[in-house]
Amino acid sequence: MNLAVFSAKSYDKTSLTAVVPEQISLHFFESRLTIDTVKLAAGFDAICVFVNDELNREVLTQLKSLGVKYIVLRCAGFNNLDLTACKELGIRCARVPSYSPEAVAEHTVALMMTLNRRIHKAYNRTKEGNFSLSGLMGFNIYGKTVGIIGTGNIGLATARIMKGFGAHVIAYDPFENSKMAESIGFEYTELNTLLTTSDIVSLHCPLTKESHHLLNDASIATMKTGVMIINTSRGGLVDTQSLITNLKSGQIGNLALDVYEQESELFFEDHSSSIIQDDVLQRLLSFPNVIITGHQGFFTAEALEQIAVTTINNLNLFAEEKANPNSLF
Template identity: 40%
Template sequence: MKKIKVAFFSIPTKEKNYLNKRFDKNKYELYFFKDNLNSGNSILKEIDVLSVFIYDKVDKEIIDKAKKLKLIATRSTGFNHIDIEYAKKKNISVCNVPYYGENTVAEHTFALILALSRNLHKAYIRSQQSIFTLDGLRGFDLRGKTIGVIGAGSIGVHVMKIAKGFGMKVLAYDIRKNHILEELLDFKYVDLDVLLSSSDIITLHCPYNEQTHHMINMNNIHKVKKGALFINTARSGLIEPAALYYAIDKGIFGGAGLDVFEGEELLKEENQMLTKNVPIQNVEALLKRNLLLRRENVIITPHMAFDSHEAIERILDTTYENITSFFENKNYYKVV
């Protein structure tokens, strides 16, 4: 019996070991690569399944190289890193992991909110320098404040539940409205402009696509309530970079917690910037990131909101089930 060949890219050793234990080696032949996907890898010509992460761009060139490819299994909810239309044209199925980190990302969201509202990051740095003065460290209560949740899906709902535990008021913006949920969780759907102008904290939890691209931008950034905290654990493309830097610089945002940011995929290349030619826009993105890091009211984390032990296991389990179900003609999380 011919084995099904599966290649995993951007896969750490621990995740490799976990997947190795799950797959039946009599049916599947597995290949693991720590590095990002690249068109020069010869294994592409042989594989039936390609499993990738968010920094692996599956474009027309990759798809054309993978002549035997039947399934692309992304280990993420988002799939904007995959040329969906071209895959469909080539009769290649695409699947994702729609549910894995609802509570995980919501918890990280509040970690950022609490760090900013109580100046924990500043206090930690001072304590490392044996400075214990309270000057400049006074924070504010979350109780009674209004949080605006942009994207009231599974993650957004968990954020709302946590917010209610803190005694916060909740506003939500979403193109789909669930009024039963609105009544049960005691929040209110509002237009985006109303949310921006009324929220003490603005947090993003919607997918990135053509409709949500730069949904917060230079045209509406002035509608934000002065001094609001801005939290982004979703995708950097949801806010126009110029608007983000402007709002922080002018004090429109009183602080920002960013788990995603412009040019985050370049961080692995940062140490090589002086030794190889890179597009000027990449250098500019990293310079802007470094400017943000110098600000006391900005916290940047390295796209880690999803990264808990439990969430990673859920991602790997769903990926395994997607792949095996595809070849067993069972239901799986199909995108196309």
């Protein structure tokens, strides 16, 4: 079987090559999959894609005409995939539902702690010989209320860590996991209750029509003044313009993003020698109480290994026409 890997970086090549069997031939494309690059898939039985590859109906129709039978996503989310079109076209799809939830959870907490204790500012100061503590005051997470929206594997891993800090953890999820809530020691609440009572709000839910712009002017207005918001899930969960408005007013006290609504043209690439044309992102980066990382929450050695193993296994199961628990239909 021939597999085309799109949006391929050096680390993708290393991790996938290490686990691929002889019967699968890999070809790596640095290009992101779009309608303009879809012809690169000609002659391949399957393609492997990532979070910012475009898998809309137009692209999928082209893939079908080029002979592509399978799509394996090396990520958990599939909001960039038109699942209805896949079903109609008969292209089998699978994802990696769980690779290393602790990787994203630990990055979430790293962002939280960096923001709170101003580690990024202190690092830059001390490099220049400035050991003043002015402007570096944070707060104890112990005893604070941390609201987790979404209690899948990553949300649960984050809850465990926050309980270790001695925080009061509450959560919202339409599909409650009462056994894990009891085991970890958090409680479920209504979304409005979580928003109005949390000192820190951390997003860990998939991007769907229902969750799109879950945080907006109206919902942010119900939060505590000075709330800390962390998003390591999907950029579209928040209305970016609302973030800017509420940062300016002080309603949001601290903000950390590992994802961004318009990240597809920017993230995973080096733009340090060019002028970034995204004025919204540039405005966000100008705030002293905002930290943005480039979708690196998943980026640990353990996670990459598990992603590679599951991705190749998904493809093998499709090829052997065996049941695949990670299939999207």
